[in-house]
Amino acid sequence: MTTTSDSTGEAPTPRQQAVLDAVLGLMVESGDQLTMDAVARRASCSKETLYKWFGDRDGLLAATVQWQASKVRARRYDRQHLDVAALRDSLRGFAAAWLTTISSPTSIALNRLAIAHAASSGSNLGRLVLANGRFAIGERLKPVLEEGREAGLLDFDDAETAFRTFFGLVGRDVQIRLLLGDRLPLPPAEIAQDAERAIDQFLALHGAAKPKPQA
Amino acid sequence: MTTTSDSTGEAPTPRQQAVLDAVLGLMVESGDQLTMDAVARRASCSKETLYKWFGDRDGLLAATVQWQASKVRARRYDRQHLDVAALRDSLRGFAAAWLTTISSPTSIALNRLAIAHAASSGSNLGRLVLANGRFAIGERLKPVLEEGREAGLLDFDDAETAFRTFFGLVGRDVQIRLLLGDRLPLPPAEIAQDAERAIDQFLALHGAAKPKPQA
DNA sequence: AGCGACCCGTAACGTACGGTACGGTTCGCG
DNA sequence: CGCGAACCGTACCGTACGTTACGGGTCGCT
Incomplete structure (x- = not known):
């Protein structure tokens, strides 16, 4: 025991x-x-x-x-003034941190282990990794999204769905390729660039046309 | 031998x-x-x-x-008339087929095996799975995207980048969650709905405002 | 000093599995 | 029929690894 x-x-x-x-x-x-x-x-x-x-x-x-x-757990993104620039910064920070995490050798090795383990029957390894990875970042990002919505900067129905879109735009094929052994150099400069692009796309989809529509 | x-x-x-x-x-x-x-x-x-x-x-x-x-290889998506409806159908077909594939027990098991194998050093299993999965669908989808651009229906610089956005919008967190053992029921109805939403988002990002701008 | 808790290093055990060897059977062909 | 190729079933071998057991050494406490 x-x-x-x-x-x-x-x-x-x-x-x-x-x-x-x-x-x-x-x-x-x-x-x-x-x-x-x-x-x-x-x-x-x-x-x-x-x-x-x-x-x-x-x-x-x-x-x-x-x-x-x-x-890894986790610097607080304290709610700052929250204009559109601050929201962008916050989202960009999340995106870059996530890309940095999933491209780190430690994360790759850990996820490989947990996935191999999930092939066997009972094992909470996969659940543990999910809880501390995918779901942890979801729970930390969703409040930011909702604050953005309350401030009239974002427009979406369901925070979970919006987060999954964010997740897809940021991660794309990176994690699966790395897990399968693809060489995919991801220097900080490229991470920053990818994060920027992902945020642009996310705001294009979910940015509110007019701040505070009912104010 | x-x-x-x-x-x-x-x-x-x-x-x-x-x-x-x-x-x-x-x-x-x-x-x-x-x-x-x-x-x-x-x-x-x-x-x-x-x-x-x-x-x-x-x-x-x-x-x-x-x-x-x-x-699995692969029904041809023959180039049809290619108005915006046909393009949507084509993209939706790709998205639904991809979601169906990655959520199938066979794909999950195969990817788990290849990922576990990639942890060991030399092994082309991961490369094989990538070549027949992620990269195969990329090579099949990019011509469609480029035809869409030539027809003035899509707007993007790099087909590879556009495809990666497509990939992220369609797959989101599905594959990693399934690989890690998360229960994630994905009935055909939900696949169709997810594919539809992904295509909406993709066209919102890359749909050309005006068909044939230089025609 | 004496004692017990804790821990290191190593040996030992059982099992699972990749790989090989071998006898027996079926089948095609001259 | 006679023969060889292909193949099934099973037994066998070597090794790797999870797990347990043991001897000795160090440290803190009385």
Whole structure:
């Protein structure tokens, strides 16, 4: 039975964090040979300790996913004045952050692992990755969209649907291509450019023609 | 050494097709336990035959990907009269077909396998899936887009970029969610609706304001 | 100093699976 | 009929890996 880093668990100790970082390192370097032996060797700990701390292999992987998620979580986009320029900045920030995330080696390795795991039957790895990726950013972006709507800057019926459009315009084919091993260099300059284009398109679809139509 | 169904290979014999269908069936039912033993049992053939025909496990998987691709490939969208209604129909057909494909159990299983494989180093599985999925549809759609532009119905600079926008608007978060195990029922009615919405959005972004501006 | 908790390193066990070998059967052909 | 090619079913081998067990070492507490 796991003692720490359970699915609802508390924060890992620094030593445990070092172990989880070792897992992340191994995943990125060579996603396949992620064996308990390799983790123990890399983290300079015994396998017995791994099993005491994390229960079994799946527990270790789950803890790793949550550890990585806790590292990314997330600068607040505090609601500023919210004119159209501020809204653009906010959306552009989200888009660039998302592209940076999904193109990072860590995210690629983690998603590959979770997807491979989802092929087997029961496993919350996929659910964990979804909750901390796709759905987390959705819940953080939707309030921004709704504030934009209240300010008369955006026009849409359903925030979820609008977010999915945003998601598609930003991500396009990037994630699936990277997951399938396509070389797709995404330097910061191109990320900025892609984010800009995506926001232009999103505002073309959902920007309100007239600010505050009923004001 | 593989004798048949090489990476450039000729069509598999009917018996080989039955074997590859057995692989597809196993993949869909329980993607993990896709062992050579299980394939042989399901296909009622000996492992020795599998190795003679396909070389090794990777050869079998590659042949399976190509077999599936050959089954999907692809009704022609012959260039019809090409007014705006015909263009809409054509795009809507592409969108619905793509959504149907990526939400099919076979595609999900195949992509999971290829993604897991891409975590290991050398492997053309990911490349194969990309070539027969994302890039195949791109090459088939771009001529339609360009005809639409020539007819003054569409406005864009780069067909590749326009296609990626199309791809994002159609696919959104569907594929990644399905790959990660999210339940996401996508009945034909919803596919049709999603395709319609995606085409509306695409035309809002790239529809030419005035047909044949220089005519 | 003595004791217990914690942990490292390594060895050991069981199993699953990719790959190979072999006997037996069917089928086409001279 | 006689023969060889193709193939099925099964047994077998080697290895990799998850998991457990054990010996020894370090640290904190009394």
